Amino acid sequence: MKIKGPKEFWAGLMFIAFGLFFLVWAVLNYQMGSAVRMGPAYFPSVLGGLLAVIGAFVLIDAFVEVGPKVPRFHFRPLIMILLGCVAFAYTLKPLGLVGATALLVFIGAFGGNEFKLREVAILYVVLVIFSVLVFVKGLTLPFPIWPAFME
Amino acid sequence: MRQFLACVVLLAAAGGAAAQAWPAKPIRLIAPYAAGGPIDISARLLAPKLQQALGQPVLVENRPGAGGNIGADFVAKSAPDGYTLVIGAIATHAINPWLFAAMPYDPIRDFRPVALIVQVPNVLVVNNELPARSVKDLIALAKARPGKLDFASGSTGSTGHLAGEMFKLMTGTYMVHIPYKGAAPAVTDLMAGRVHLMFDNLASALPNVKAGKVRALAVTTRQRSGFLPELPTLDEAGLKGFEMTTWWGVMAPAKTPDAVVQRLNAEIFKALELADVKERLRAMGSETPAVRTPQAFSAFVASELKTYGELVKRSGAKPD
Amino acid sequence: MDIFANLALGFGVALTPFNLLMCLIGVLLGTLIGVLPGVGPVATIAMLLPITFNLNPIAALIMLAGIYYGAQYGGSTTAILVNLPGESSSVVTCLDGYQMARQGRAGPALATAALGSFFAGCIATLIVAMFAPPLAEVALKFGPAEYFSLMVLGLVAAVVLAHGSLLKAIAMVILGLLLGLIGTDVNSGVLRFAFGISELADGIGFVTVAMGMFGLAEIIANLEHQGTREVFTKKVTHLWPTKEDWKRIWAPILRGTFLGSALGILPGGGALLASFGAYTLEKKVSKYSREFGKGAIEGVAAPESANNAGAQTSFIPLLTLGIPSNAVMALMIGAMMIQGIAPGPQVMTERPQLFWGMIASMWVGNLMLVVLNLPLIGMWIKLLTVPYRILYPSILVFMAIGVFSLSNNPFDVLLMGLFGLLGYVCVKLECEPAPMILGFILGPLMEENLRRAMLLSRGDPLTFIQKPISAGFIIASVILLVIIALPQLRKKRAEVFVEEV
Missing domain, CATH: 1.10.287 (Helix Hairpins)
Structure with missing residues (x-):
């Protein structure tokens, strides 16, 4: 067979x-x-x-029936994206939005083909400011902003 | 010995100081159910008033799941410093312990009840077509047609379900329990006549009763309700001792300092007396509860836990 | 006629400056949270409830209703642009809307969604105004047997959602049904497939599954085959639907509107089936049915109209019977009760201002939405020209925050990751997620109604055929199944050769 x-x-x-x-x-x-x-x-x-x-x-x-092959799995994006999400989830309370978003953005960006530190850093800052304003200030989600040890 | 005494004095002083300083940071009030439900609404009603009285933000946080157990468990395991509170309810503290195989917390040992805030009666309502005008008629009907009547409830193990089971036990009748997911679809089927009766909570039953879409026969509390004063209680209707209310109140982790509990209790009752709070809670079918001190609330929780333990066991509502 | 006097009364209420402002705030906020994946109208309305304590009841309800249908609008935007269905109703919009976006036709897709929704909203509002009381009776005619049969029909229709193998689509539906059963069993209270994880006691949230299967899987798949240097869409051709597009969408919009209005009346899954049903219908009647799943504009027009129509008519059971047809409506009941209004049949007679004011405001709100959203399309499309390496971490952050906020628990995000993995595997094996999602949503409802119907009939399965409405759905399911299966069987041989080439 x-x-x-x-x-x-x-x-x-x-x-x-x-x-x-x-x-x-x-x-x-x-x-x-x-x-x-x-x-x-x-x-x-x-x-x-x-x-x-x-x-x-x-x-x-x-x-x-003859069918197509299974395309190759790309493990780098897969692992990095999933890892970023999990890291975000479990660090949100201890590290605050500022810390957890950093982990997610940097790990996630590392899953791409290209990683430019400067660009990712700027993106991170913009995203954090936006998230704090919209989610915490605007929609009043009960997220800490700063890491617990800094409060 | 002297050292020991010194320690005690120090500790007492420290405790006193902590209580003096309380609240020094925002307080989290956990609602162990989804946002927008009656428990969440009452938490959000209370929070701004407490915030005003205590001078610190009081933040409502929803931690739904597992019939309220997840939120309650979170508070049970939090520091007993008065900064994490929960709205404990009949489900989390009197019924779930008997329904869930593995309870993550002990409803008595892990909590300090602070203040009972809401008590809502259930109402026995029947479909309009059912030839029963009183509780007596209903019992006769159920006896004449054993196993033919269906009673609906908002979920297995809800007060509506257990009230039905208690009714069956006390009258020696047999009716089939039809569980729904929430009271709304159950009420729909009741109105349409697919089920015959239901023990619905007062707030959700009231508009339909007033509009004549369903017929109310009795309330489940010992006292008649101010909302439907002409309606007899089940106790009056011959089911001696029948009493059942849906309730919830603020609780703290066990070992929360006395001073904090007393202060909270006082502030909560002050808030409950405010006209706007009172009016909104009334709209939810609640009349100001008679249980007022933390001690009385503790005793109340303990007795409820016992009552439902027996009921759940005898009704066979236990899963597995 | 009475209706005009009533509508005049309604518009008198809705058009006062303050109520207009509330409506505007509502639809703006709704659009915002609709666009943000994960943060849904339920959470937002719940958080806003305390603010509404101090408003008068009409203004409060107008604002909350605005959030609800504003979120429906916004939800389709993210579905089309980045394949993220934030609402169950926008899952279907992803299928063709996202494909259109990939081909640089995000503009026409968004415009079609907005205009279709507006048209549907207008018609549905009119239906609510004219026929609310008699239609409410329809909701009462639906018992467990009828719902079960309707869901069977819905699932058969779900198979049409897939454009690949029929067998795999059926398997995905069943897989979805099974995943939907995770959590507490409604009938016995037993925890099923929870493996001792208490977070699973209430089951897995729809948003978690959809974000994982659609959003995450798509991001991972995108990262692998394109250099991230590239821009997401090659070229944005035009903003507005072409003449050809117009010709293709008017009939689907009409059909979608009517199907949506009809199903929206049914509490318990009706509105949800509307968008799926409309898509299936179009795929079957359209002469472009081969393009479905590859960017057919009908695949956006029909479900978007249906879902907005359904969103409006789902107010019927709420306003006339006091029955909430979904979680948002349940919140509206909470909001009404807090205002001292007992939702139910007497609202219309005792508080005509509230009743008609709300209906009029729905129309006003829909108009505001279309006026707001059409100019925004240009901006959304600009967003797609941002390099993907910038776009995807942003999507990730919004998804993670949104999913976390569902119950303030890291577990949901972990689950989203697991579904992302499953979604990625499914992409590789050509198993389509849309049928699975529908199965997932319908699974628990179906089981619940099946068991309830059997309890009520004391175990007689004939109950599904003896009740006329139920029998109708069963017959329709059988017919549909035959229609689906026949060409598939005939085509099979032909396809083998095509793929070998």
Whole structure:
């Protein structure tokens, strides 16, 4: 057997994995109930099963029909963007908007193909001022502006 | 011994000084529910008044999630210095502990109740087509048609649900509970006649009762409500001892200094007496609560916790 | 006729200088938060509630309503420009609107959205004014069985949203349904698929998913194939729709308006289905259906009109029955209660000034929006000429702040990241996110109504066929399914050859 459609192949596997996961998790942890009084496991296990079956069809398709290759994953933007977001989220309270935005902008900018320190620094300053004015002052979101140790 | 005494004196002095100085920085009032709900609204109503009285900003912060548990837990684990407060409610402090398998906090041990601010009665309302004009009729009907009547509620484990369960227990009837996501869709189905009755909170039921879209049979409080004075209480209607209100109030983390709690309590009650606050809370169906001191509020929370523990267990509302 | 006297009364109220000012503040603020991803009308209205305590009830409600439909306008701007749907209704606008922007046609897309919305807003306001009370009865006709069947129809329609493989689109819908089930089960109160994370108890927020699947995934994908030196769009051709465009959009706008007005009346997911439904309808009836998903202007015109029409008619259940049809309407009820007005059937008779004043102000607000937004288009398009390496960190910052503010919790941002990853994988595997998002929104509603209907019918599945409205939707779903499946099956062989070339 040769995989003719790699995209379909991986998509099929992904759907089967998600489907089986929801099915098994629901059946193991929650009650099925009956058609009258459906338990919390009823709907998710039916859907999970269905997803796995459709996933299997997609997978079969991968061996029947010729399809395009999966394009290459670019890990630098992927990791940097996600890392920037998470860094922002977990430092917002301790470091304030000023600190957290710095992390997000610099890490995020590092995910691009080009990193000009001066430009990013200017962008950062503009964004911080804008965010403080709009979100904290204007929309009164309860965010600290400065790092906690500076207050 | 002398050293120990000195320590005690020092600590007391320090504590006193801290209380004297309180509040020295902004106070955060956590609303453990989404913005715009009645609990959030009352927090936002109170905040500016407290800010005026205390001379420090009082900021309302919504930390919704897990039926209020996330916000309550956040405060339970905050420093007991009077700068982080929460609006604790019947859900977070009397019902959830029995519904949730893993509670992140202890509703009694981790909190110091400060002031009860709102108590809203529930109203027993039925669809207009239902041939029941009184609670007595309804009981007779439910007995004649066991398992045929449906009662709606805003969610599993809400006061509306538990009031229905209590009603079933006390009357020995069987009705099917139909849970909804929020009271609004439940009321829609009640008006349309797809469900037969509901224990709705007074504020949301009142306009429909007044417009004749649904029929009210009784209130769930011991005293009649000032909003519908002609309506009997369930207690009067023969269900002796039936009492249920939805309530919420300001709470602090356990070990918050006495002086802070007393001061807050006093300021909150002063705010509650202000004409505009009073009027707006009344619009939400609340009459000024009878529980006034922090001690009485603590006792109230403890007794509510006990009541609902039994009710949740007996009603089988417990998940899993 | 009565209606003119009533409308005259309404305009008398809405056109007082103070109320005009409130309306203007409302729509300005609404546009602003609509443009900012993540910060939605719900949070904004909630934060503004205390300010409205001191306003008179009419002015307060006019302002809050302005925020609501202003946000709908603004939301489509970000959807078109940077593929960020801040509102569930603008997910569909992303599909073709963003593609148009990539082709340098952001101007016509934005103008179409604004004009379509304005037209729809006018018609829908008129509908509210003329038929509010009888239409309110329609909302009462919809019970759990009817809602369930409507959602089945909606999901079948969702499959049409995708332009790739039918099978994968169905799978994505189901995946969305499953993800939507995460959180507390409405019926039993059991926490499902929460893995001990208490933040998951209330489920995953729509904004979090949409920002991740659309916004983040798009940024990551953009960073990989273009040098960031490049400008985002190659060339901005013109601001205004061409004659050809006009010819193509008038019918979709009309159809979208009527579909949106009809579905908007239904509380509980109706308004939401409007934009999806309108898109599906156009894709099926349009002779340009091959262009859908690649920048078809109809794909912007129809859903934008539908969603704005739905936004207006969703006031019907609120004003006549006191039933909120979405979170914003629930807040409006809160605002009314605080003002001592009990929302419900008596509002219209007891407070005609409020009722008609609000309706008139909706029209005024829509006019303000179109007047405000058309000149802004030029500015938005300028924004697209900013180099992408400057643009994307800015989008990131707004997204992160917006998502964080949802519940003041870092967890939501983490989740957004996870959905960004999923979205990126989906881009690579050619699995489209739009059907998933619709499934995600409808999943919990569907399960809830299914189980409720079964409880009420005591387990008799025939309830879905015995009720005429419900039966109608089921039949329509079957027909639609056949229409979708047939050409797909026939096409299959042909496509193999195309792709091999």
